[in-house]
Amino acid sequence: MANEVIIAAAGGGKTTRLAERARAHGLGKVAIVTYTTNNVQEIRNKLFTLNPALPAHAEIWSWYRFLLHEMARPYQRSVLDRRIDGLHWVEGRSAPYVPRSKTLPFFLSGGGQIYSDKIARFIVECNQVTGGQVIARLEERFHTIFVDEIQDMAGYDLDLLELILQSNINLVMVGDHRQATFSTNNAAKNRAYAGANIIAKFREWEKAGLVAISYAQETHRCHQLIADLADSFFPTDAKTISKNAVIxxxxxxxxxxxxxxxxxxxxxxxxxxxxxxxxxxxxxxxxxxxxxxxxxxxxxxxxxxxxxxxxxxxxxxxxxxxxxxxxxxxxxxxxxxxxxxxxxxxxxxxxxxxx
Structure with a gap:
């Protein structure tokens, strides 16, 4: 399985398809990662619908919990002299006047929690300082990582995903840049790829040979005229094909x-x-x-x-x-x-x- 970005039209059964692929995976441990806890529950429900016994080879994570437990904490001492006590959610930008040279207050709140908009940057730095050990550990943990709602990723998340793309892990990212209404953070890094513009980053990765982009153009939800109107906001993208024949x-x-x-x-x-x-x-x-x-x-x-x-x-x-x-x-x-x-x-x- 090669690295993939799958652009799935609204109503195309994206989550169902992801759950089916994860359940059928037989080559090793897989992680299914998505932005929100609501999406985590939706994926659990889809897997349960396919089979009441959840697969032992699959782990389901919210994005920030995955970053904290699988990537930040194992090598936290390479950058910090204390343990990270949890995640401090930030709506905007954290500690804007604290320079990077002041490591502790730059990354952590007064309560010892890592700022949500800086956790991906922290992981990238840990990986650099340890000579790639963060990603090496992840390679030992997972054969394949599925990332749902990929359009929500922003800032250093994209740099981190690129490190995984360059590793031995198979990374399958599923989403729709046309539905980029949320964002994992508001960091200044990679602002050119924010929101719907994340498609430009996908195309850069494809040009560099890191991923293959495919389009799931069918919708089982929308009448064709509805799909056409929605598509009109993104006229250069592949057109959606409706499978809703109900009159x-x-x-x-x-x-x-x-x-x-x-x-x-x-x-x-x-x-x-x-x-x-x-x-x-x-x-x-x-x-x-x-x-x-x-x-x-x-x-x-x-x-x-x-x-x-x-x-x-x-x-x-x-x-x-x-x-x-x-x-x-x-x-x-x-x-x-x-x-x-x-x-x-x-x-x-x-x-x-x-x-």
Whole structure:
């Protein structure tokens, strides 16, 4: 098995495919690593669905727990003169005014916990100081590492993944840069590859002969017209092919006037979505696009934000370039229909006025 990056379209059964490959793996110990604890549970559920007995050769880890226990702690004394007591989660950037020369406060909080945005950098430095022993130990532990939601990786995470790519471990990374709505950290390192731009790093790795990129272009969730609209935010990417052949009588992408929203909601019972809480949605219970990631609904009703309305009016995608990943996620939650609450003239192709 060679190193791989698999770009999987929304609704393509990415997690199921990963679980199947991990369960069928017969060459040695495997680690399945994903960003959040929710995703860890989802993978456990998929493995359990395939077989109630979880495979003995597979270990399931959240990203930070994996970094702490498998890579940071074993060689922590090569850089620090004390034990790391745990992980200190940081939303932004930790200890911004502490120079690297002050090792202890640079990496650790006052409670002795390592900052989440610096743990990958710490591991890279440990590996350098020990002459590669961090990666050598990992090679002894695992034959293959599967990384789910690869689009969430950022900062020194990418440098660390590159070290693994250069090792004897088989690294299989699965995700979709178009759904890069979260990030493992906000470190300055590798900012050029943040969010959806992580695809550029994948292509660099491929050019260097470190990985092979493949595309899982089929979706079992979205109607083709929904997939087409979601794809339109990333026009240079491979097009998604829908395997959803169900006909309900209200299928595709629509515009709904504000006045008819109550009757539309009563008739179709869509899930209401929005970019974030700053977008008013009347009395409806709404989810933010990012919150809806990983979810599936028969129908979705979207209240567009300001720049989303500009996009609908003009048909120009420059208005939503900064929210393209979140728009992609929101639209691709739906099986049968997506509707936008919008009263004006619309120049986005494919949207039909519902009456």
């Amino acid at each position: 309900t009588g209200h299928d595709g992408v629509f515009l709904v006037s504000a006045q008819t929203v109550p009757s539309y909601v009563e008739l179709y019972r869509p899930q209401v979505l929005r970019l974030d809480r700053r977008t008013p949605c009347g009395d409806h219970t709404a989810l933010n696009f990012g919150e809806s990631k990983g979810m599936t609904f028969d129908r979705v009703l979207i209240y567009p934000h300001g720049k989303g309305r500009q996009w609908l009016t003009s048909g120009k995608y420059d208005h939503v370039k900064d929210s393209a990943a979140k728009m992609y996620v929101g639209i691709s939650r739906a099986r049968h229909s997506v509707a936008f609450v919008f009263d004006g003239q619309c120049k986005v192709q494919g949207l039909v006025r519902h009456s």
